[in-house]
Amino acid sequence: MIEIPDAQSHRAVADWLEIHLSIFAASISKAELSSYLEGLSGDESTEAFLSSVWNELLSRQSQYMRPPFIVSERRIIKNTAVTYGVEYLTCLILSLYGVNDHDISGRRMRSAKLFERLSGFALQEYLGGRFFLFGWPALDGTEPAIQARIQQVSTELNERFVEAPAATYKDRGVDIIAWKPFAEGRSCQCVILAQCAAGKDWRNKTTTLPMDAWTKYIHWASNPIKAFFVPCVIPDNLWLEASWEAGILFDRIRIMNLLNGGIPDEQLNQDLLTWTTEQLSEHEV
DNA sequence: GCCGTTTAGTTTCCGGTGGT
């Protein structure tokens, strides 16, 4: 069993059920959920609340290309025909508990950085192109200075570097730069500047990518478009406004639908496995 | 009054900066 941080929120309970079914149980009934929630809060949960949880999961089931669970009238059942990789659990834990960094065997595991790395592969899958992890702190083996990184990107993309922001800037809101190159390698191509928000405050970050500034650093032959990655499922009532602010949205539904075949990076899979194991033991009750 | 959104304040991390 794993703890529920916010038993009043139907989305949090829906996230919890996704984790519960992917690790701890083959199925759970509405009555079992109800008595478990009652044990936490003392109050009996209303039928209205339980059915809002059910509706949320029904909606998610219809949007996952390969739904990891099946919702019926009184019971939710794990879909044993579907096994997702560790990236699924990573998104769920980030969505439910937020970001929580700590050291694992002497190595700092940054949750936001792990999410950024897995988002890179989802974006690559979407675009059918390549990606560059631009976010701060720079990956090991990457130049930390922002000017060097921007120059590196413009060289790889064959776009024209003009000037860099002041050296105090870290990533100017951009965590991933993805592009779809042409075979002959000239400039003028589809480029996406993406931002990742792994934490619960993602709503505050949809407007923080200064696209105008980015068109001054690099004179793109064709201007880039924006994208935004979150580990949660973005609710319908926020979808359009968030899109208008942040560009193409990638929430857990889309990330999982894109990473159908898993992540083609052994080191990242290993890091995610280490991180999720640690997180689960921390939240187990 | 309740609920969700917005804003400001705080914490932590980690390079760059500039003084010794």
Place this chain on the structure above:
DNA sequence: ACCACCGGAAACTAAACGGC
């Protein structure tokens, strides 16, 4: 060359605000 300090970035929290 070293080191204290500065400031961007990510995240969380609490307080303020406004609609139902």
